[in-house]
Amino acid sequence: MATLQEIVSKQVPLAPGHRMCSGCSIPVIVNTIIAASDKPVIIANATGCLEVASTIYPFTAWKVPWMHLTFENAAAVAAGIETAYKAFKKRGKMKDDVNIIAFGGDGGTYDIGFQALSGALERGHKFLYVVYDNEGYMNTGNQRSGATPFGADTTTVPAGTMSIGKTQWRKNIVEICAAHRIPYAAQATAHNTLDLFNKAKKAFAADGPSFIAALQPCTTNWKYDTALTMAYSKLAVETNFWPLYEVENGKVHINYKPKERKPIEEFLKGQGRFRHLFKPENRHVIEEMQKMIDEEWERLLKLEESQVQI
Amino acid sequence: MADKKGWHDLMRGADLPPATSLEYKTGSWRSMRPVFDASNCIHCMICVAYCPDMAIPITKSEEGVVGKGGRLYKGAVRLETNFDYCKGCGICAQECPTKCITMIREEEAVEASTK
Incomplete structure (x- = not known):
């Protein structure tokens, strides 16, 4: 360890600046x-915060081979790189092993890049897809995405007297990816460095496509202190x-079980995007949210206990 | 008929040397400055791992540096924040387990250094 x-x-791999x-x-x-990769890496990066902010011409923050792509094709290009790499290796033009990683935001993963991702997972290319999930199109100013949680205020679903913000729950992207029968899919987050590192290690070791969804709190559009x-x-x-769990060959394993689950208010409090939920007339939204979270958690516990294939 | 062009003849896309962003000093964004008290640091590396701007340099120290409780800390140890790039977000101060980093207003820091 x-x-x-x-x-x-x-x-x-990233330089300051x-x-x-x-x-x-x-x-x-x-x-x-x-850091978890023992081999050299090649990065395919979908359009999103990471891409626009790390490479403003003529500056680039990357120290590793990196490719700028559109919103929809990060997974497709990563699959292409993997195939080209295999062909080069077969002909003896390359010797070293590499790890191919695709980075996408939640917009480029849950929504726009989804069919390319699904296709690449289904074809079984050996690469790691990482989504840094800030729960919306944050780079363009907080539009709603498939990852935006229930009740959040966004510019396209604004909260107001007639609206509570987004009325749908987010997609469960980890289970969707695991349902492609890939060897490894996991949910991680930014603060738990060791957990994220270990998951990346497992993902690189997997024989086939792997997927990691990492929650990435967004100071600008979740609206909280930096x-x-x-x-x-x-x-x-x-x-x-956002439970920390992994799905290894279809079997769920929960990495962290809070001793005492904190009420969801503690997470919502202080975030500008959920401020409207604390008005008395919106109390029921928080209650509903708590109920959904508890039900999801129960379901996850059952999946872990029964070891049923996802 | 014009000669048929292959993919070899296509124009290359932008091709940049690595890490040119080092020339772009994001330190000017800062409104709050982290002040690091080395005498209270346990070199746990949490601030280093959490710094979004890779602005906390580390070094390997064989002989060790003096930290909290006058103890010698060996191995990976952190150094003073790199103010060329620190954007002053304050994550380091918030997450430091020994609270050896405090945030002060940038103007105060500049005033103190010019006095």
Whole structure:
């Protein structure tokens, strides 16, 4: 097992001087994932916060081979790189092994890039797809995405006297990916560096496609103080809003079970996007949210206990 | 008929050397400055792992550095924050288990250094 000292001592793939918001946790996720790779990496990056903020021409923050792609084709290009790489290896033009990683935001994964992702998983290319999930189109100013949680205020589903914000629950992307019968899919978050590192290790070791969804609190559009990024990441896990679990060959394993589940209010409190839920007339939204979270958690516990194939 | 072009003849896309962003100093974004008290640090590396701007340099120390309780800390140890890139988000101060980092207003820091 790696220690934090060992992880931070590895060379970081991103250089300072990138223009992600103050307090953004995307670089933390990217650095931790790539630190887990023992082999050289090739990155395919869908359009999103990470892409626009790390490579503003003529500057680039990347120290590793990196490719800029559109919203929809990060997984398709990663699959192409893998296939080309295999062909080169067969002809003896390349010798070393590499790890191919695709990074996408939740917009480029849950919504726009979904068919390319599904196709690449189904074809069984050996690559890791990482979604840094900030629960909306944050780079363009907080539009609703398939990952936006129930009750959140966004510019396309604004909260007001006639609206509570988004009325649908988010997609369960980890289970959707696991349902492609891929060897490894996991849910992780920014604050738990060791957990994220270990999951990336397992993903690289998997024989086939692997998928990691990492929650990435967004200071700009969740609207909270920049210092609290990791605190909100922690609260998301402790309230079971974002459970840490992995699906290895279809079998669920929960990595962290909070001793005492915190009420969801603790996660919602202080976030501008959920401010309207604390009005007396919106109390029922929080109650409904709590009920959904508890039901999901029960279901997850059952899946783990029964070891039923997802 | 014009000669048929193959993919070899296509124009290359933007091709950049690595890490040119180092020339772009994001330290000017900062409104709050982290002040690091080395005498209270246990070199746990939490701030290093959590820094979104990779602005906390580390080094391997064989002989060790003096930290909390006058103890010698060996191995990976953190150094003073790199203010060329620190955006002053305050995650380090918030997450530090020994609270050895405090945030002060940038103007105060500048005033103190020019006095």
